[in-house]
Amino acid sequence: MKQSFICAYWIAALILLSASLLSARQLPQLGKNTLREVVAAMTLEEKVSMVLGTGMHFPGMPPEMKGPDVGEITDRVPGSAGMTFPIPRLGIPSAVLADGPAGLRIQPYRNNDSTASYFCTAFPIATLLASTWDTDLVERVGRAIGNELREYGVDVLLAPAMNIHRNPLGGRNFEYYSEDPLVSGRMAAAMVKGVQSQGAGASLKHFAANNHEWNRNTINVKAGERALREIYLRGFEIAVREAGPWTVMTSYNKINGTYTSESPDLLLSILRGDWKFGGLVMTDWFGGQDPVAQMKAGNDLLMPGMAVQQKKLLAAVRDKTLDEAVLDRNLENILKMILKSPSFAGGGACSNKPDLKAHARIAREAAAEGMVLLKNERKTLPLKPGSTLALFGNAAYEMATGGTGSGDVNEAYSISLLQGLKDTGFSVDDSLAGSYRSYLTQQKAILPKPSMPFMPAPPIPERIPPPGEIDGISAKTDIGLMVIGRNSGEFLDRRLENDFCLSDAEKRILRGLSAAYHFKNKKVVVILNIGGVIETAAWRDLADAILCAWQPGQEAGSAIADVLSGKVNPSGRLATTFPVNYGDTPSSSNFPGTVLEGPDPNNRSFMAGARAAEVLYKEGIWIGYRYFNSKNIKTAYPFGFGLSYTDFQYGNVTFDSKIFRDQITSSVTVKNTGNTAGKEVVQLYISAPAIKMEKPEYELKAFAKTGLLQPGESETMTFVIHPRDLASFDTQRTAWVAEKGEYRVIFGSSSTDVQQTGSFKLPGELTVEKLNKALAPKGEI
Numbered sequence: 001m002k003q004s005f006i007c008a009y010w011i012a013a014l015i016l017l018s019a020s021l022l023s024a025r026q027l028p029q030l031g032k033n034t035l036r037e038v039v040a041a042m043t044l045e046e047k048v049s050m051v052l053g054t055g056m057h058f059p060g061m062p063p064e065m066k067g068p069d070v071g072e073i074t075d076r077v078p079g080s081a082g083m084t085f086p087i088p089r090l091g092i093p094s095a096v097l098a099d100g101p102a103g104l105r106i107q108p109y110r111n112n113d114s115t116a117s118y119f120c121t122a123f124p125i126a127t128l129l130a131s132t133w134d135t136d137l138v139e140r141v142g143r144a145i146g147n148e149l150r151e152y153g154v155d156v157l158l159a160p161a162m163n164i165h166r167n168p169l170g171g172r173n174f175e176y177y178s179e180d181p182l183v184s185g186r187m188a189a190a191m192v193k194g195v196q197s198q199g200a201g202a203s204l205k206h207f208a209a210n211n212h213e214w215n216r217n218t219i220n221v222k223a224g225e226r227a228l229r230e231i232y233l234r235g236f237e238i239a240v241r242e243a244g245p246w247t248v249m250t251s252y253n254k255i256n257g258t259y260t261s262e263s264p265d266l267l268l269s270i271l272r273g274d275w276k277f278g279g280l281v282m283t284d285w286f287g288g289q290d291p292v293a294q295m296k297a298g299n300d301l302l303m304p305g306m307a308v309q310q311k312k313l314l315a316a317v318r319d320k321t322l323d324e325a326v327l328d329r330n331l332e333n334i335l336k337m338i339l340k341s342p343s344f345a346g347g348g349a350c351s352n353k354p355d356l357k358a359h360a361r362i363a364r365e366a367a368a369e370g371m372v373l374l375k376n377e378r379k380t381l382p383l384k385p386g387s388t389l390a391l392f393g394n395a396a397y398e399m400a401t402g403g404t405g406s407g408d409v410n411e412a413y414s415i416s417l418l419q420g421l422k423d424t425g426f427s428v429d430d431s432l433a434g435s436y437r438s439y440l441t442q443q444k445a446i447l448p449k450p451s452m453p454f455m456p457a458p459p460i461p462e463r464i465p466p467p468g469e470i471d472g473i474s475a476k477t478d479i480g481l482m483v484i485g486r487n488s489g490e491f492l493d494r495r496l497e498n499d500f501c502l503s504d505a506e507k508r509i510l511r512g513l514s515a516a517y518h519f520k521n522k523k524v525v526v527i528l529n530i531g532g533v534i535e536t537a538a539w540r541d542l543a544d545a546i547l548c549a550w551q552p553g554q555e556a557g558s559a560i561a562d563v564l565s566g567k568v569n570p571s572g573r574l575a576t577t578f579p580v581n582y583g584d585t586p587s588s589s590n591f592p593g594t595v596l597e598g599p600d601p602n603n604r605s606f607m608a609g610a611r612a613a614e615v616l617y618k619e620g621i622w623i624g625y626r627y628f629n630s631k632n633i634k635t636a637y638p639f640g641f642g643l644s645y646t647d648f649q650y651g652n653v654t655f656d657s658k659i660f661r662d663q664i665t666s667s668v669t670v671k672n673t674g675n676t677a678g679k680e681v682v683q684l685y686i687s688a689p690a691i692k693m694e695k696p697e698y699e700l701k702a703f704a705k706t707g708l709l710q711p712g713e714s715e716t717m718t719f720v721i722h723p724r725d726l727a728s729f730d731t732q733r734t735a736w737v738a739e740k741g742e743y744r745v746i747f748g749s750s751s752t753d754v755q756q757t758g759s760f761k762l763p764g765e766l767t768v769e770k771l772n773k774a775l776a777p778k779g780e781i
C-alpha cells in the first residue's frame with residue numbers, strides 16, 4: 001500500500017515536471033522569439049512591473065516613494081542607481097543602471113565582502129572635458145568609463161549630462177558641458193560613442209531645459225519654440241543623430257506647462273518623430289507626476305519605480321483609461337535595450353577588475369588638456385624648475401575633484417596639489433601646509449552635516465592667515481599660490497555672495513599675497529578649482545597668472561603640476577563665458593524663477609517643501625556669446641578663450657566654392673610661431689544674413705584642435721559646412737530655414753578674437769528641414 005502510494009506520487013510529480021518543462025520550452029524567450037511574442041506572453045502584472053524600475057531604498061524614505069512590490073530583488077551592483085524588472089520565465093534579466101557623468105558611480109565596498117574594493121576612476125567634470133575641445137579625447141574617456149561599466153557588471157551609464165549653461169549659478173553646471181549647443185552636442189556624442197563602443201549603454205540627460213536646481217521637481221520652464229529648438233534641444237539632437245544613445249532620461253521640470261516625461265510633443269513629435277530616436281526613454285528618479293500620462297507620452301520606463309505608480313497603472317489598464325497597447329509599445333523599447341545589454345548578451349559576467357591604472361593616465365591627460373590659462377603676465381608660467389611655492393587657500397589642501405550628488409564618483413584616491421607639485425620637483429612650504437591641515441581638521445570636526453545624503457556640504461570658512469604670516473612666507477618662497485575653490489551639486493543652485501563672488505576672506509588673502517610678493521618682485525599665481533563660472537574681473541589684477549583648473553578629477557594635483565611646470569602646454573579654451581558682472585548675464589533677471597501662489601496642488605508629499613514655480617526664458621536665443629558679442633557687452637573672459645605658452649598664426653583660408661549648393665569645404669592653416677610646442681583650437685563661426693529673422697552676430701558651427709605643433713610647424717584644418725549650419729529655426733513655418741544671401745565665415749581663436757574671414761553666397765532661400773509643430777508656449781513669454 002505504502003509502496004504503491006510512493007509510486008503514484010512519483011508518477012504524478014514526473015507528469016507535472018514534464019508539463020512545466022514543456023510549457024517553459026513553449027514560452028517565448030527574449031532573444032529567441034520576437035519582441036512582440038515576448039511581450040504578449042507577459043501577464044498584465046508583469047507588464048506593469050516592467051515599465052517600472054525595481055525601486056529604491058534609503059534611510060528615512062517617505063512611504064509613497066517606496067518601490068513596487070516585486071518580491072525579493074537584491075541590488076546586483078551596490079551603489080548603482082537602479083535596475084529594470086526581470087522576468088526569468090521569459091528569459092529577461094534585469095539591467096543595471098548607474099550614474100555618471102564624471103565616471104561610474106557605485107559603492108566602493110560591499111557588505112558581504114570586506115576584502116575586495118570596487119573603486120572607479122574619477123574623471124574631470126564635463127565642463128573641463130568640454131574645455132578640451134577635443135572630441136577624440138572625450139571619446140577615449142568614454143571608452144574607459146564604458147570599460148568600467150563592463151568590468152563591474154553595469155549595463156547603462158546615466159550620462160552624459162548635457163543641459164545648457166544658461167546661468168552661471170546653475171548648481172549642476174559642472175555636470176554639463178557648455179553654454180553652446182554645438183559644443184554640448186558634439187561632446188555628448190563623443191562620450192556616448194566611447195561608452196557604447198564597449199558594449200554598454202549611455203543615457204542623455206536631463207531632457208530638457210533642466211538648467212537650474214531650484215524647485216526642480218515642480219518648476220515650469222516657459223520658453224519660445226525657437227529658443228528650445230536652437231539652444232536647449234539642439235545639443236540633444238546632435239548627440240541623438242550622431243551617436244545613437246541607447247537611452248534618454250527626461251528631466252524633472254515642465255516645459256510650457258507639461259512635465260517633460262509626460263510630454264508627447266517632446267518625446268513623440270520631437271525625439272522620436274523629428275530625430276528618429278529608436279531607443280528607450282526613462283524618467284529621472286521619481287520624476288513627473290502622472291504615470292499614465294508618462295506611459296502615453298512614450299516615457300517607456302519610470303525610475304526607480306514606486307508602488308503608487310504600479311497601482312495607478314494597473315487600475316488605468318483595467319478601467320480602460322490606458323490602452324494596454326501603449327504599455328506593449330513601451331515594453332518593446334525596454335526589451336530592445338535589454339537585448340543589447342551585457343546582462344543579457346554576456347550573461348552579466350564581469351571581472352570586477354578594471355585597469356584603474358590605465359584609466360588614471362587618461363584622467364590625468366584629459367584634466368591637463370581642459371585647463372584654461374586665463375592670464376599669464378610677464379611669462380609667470382610655466383614656473384621655473386625648482387621654484388619654491390607657498391600654497392594659500394583651503395582648496396589648496398582640500399581640492400574638489402568633482403561636484404556633489406549623483407555625479408560624485410567613489411574614487412580610490414586623489415592626488416593633492418601638494419603631492420603633484422612635489423612629484424614634479426617643486427618645493428612647497430611645509431610649515432604653511434601644516435597650519436592649513438590642522439585648521440581644516442578642526443573645522444571639519446565642527447562642520448554641520450548636510451541635511452540630506454546627496455546635498456553639498458557647507459564650505460569650510462576660509463582660513464585667515466595670522467598677521468605677519470604672508471609677509472614671512474613671501475620672504476622664503478618664490479611664488480605665492482592661492483587656490484580658490486567652489487563646489488556645488490544636486491538640489492541647490494549657487495549663490496552670488498561667497499560663491500559666484502569671492503568672499504571677503506579670499507579677497508583679503510589675495511590682496512595680502514599681491515602686496516607681499518609684488519613688493520619683493522615675486523609672483524602670485526591663482527588656481528581656480530571650480531565647477532562653474534565665478535567673478536574674476538574685480539580681483540584679477542592682483543594675480544600675475546590665473547589657471548582655471550576646474551574640478552579636475554582624481555589626478556588633480558598631477559595634472560595641475562603638468563601645466564604649471566610646462567610639461568603640458570595649456571590648450572583648454574572656455575566653453576562658457578565668464579561675465580564681468582553677474583547682472584550682465586542675459587538670464588540674470590529670470591533666474592532661478594518665481595514661486596507661484598500656494599503649494600503645487602498636484603504635489604506628492606515627498607515634494608512637500610517644493611513650491612509651484614515658474615521660470616521665463618525671456619532672453620530667448622540670446623545665451624552666452626550669442627548675446628555678449630551681438631550686443632557688444634564686455635566679458636571678463638569670452639567664450640572660446642584660453643592662452644598658451646606659444647603663439648599661433650592663421651592664414652591661407654580656402655573655399656572649394658563661393659556659391660553654396662549642397663555643402664562647402666573650407667580650410668585654414670595654423671602655424672605655431674612661438675618657441676614651445678602647443679595645440680590650438682580652431683573655431684569656425686558663421687554670420688548669416690538676418691533679413692527675415694533676427695540672428696546672433698555669428699554662431700559657432702564647427703571646431704577642431706590641432707595636433708601638438710612644434711615651433712614653426714603648421715597644420716591645415718578642413719571643415720565641411722552643411723545646410724543645417726546655415727539655418728535658423730523659423731517658428732512660423734516650424735522649419736530650419738537658411739536665408740538667401742552672403743554668409744561670412746570667421747575663423748577665431750576665441751569668439752571675439754577673429755583671425756581670418758571669408759565668405760560664400762547662398763543663391764536662394766533653403767528650407768533645410770520641416771519639423772513637427774511642438775512645445776508652443778501659451779501666450780507671451
Ligand code: BGC
Binds near residue numbers: 158205284
Ligand atoms: C539625478 C539624475 C541621476 C538620478 C539617479 C537624480 O537625482 O537628477 O541625474 O541620474 O538621480 O541617481
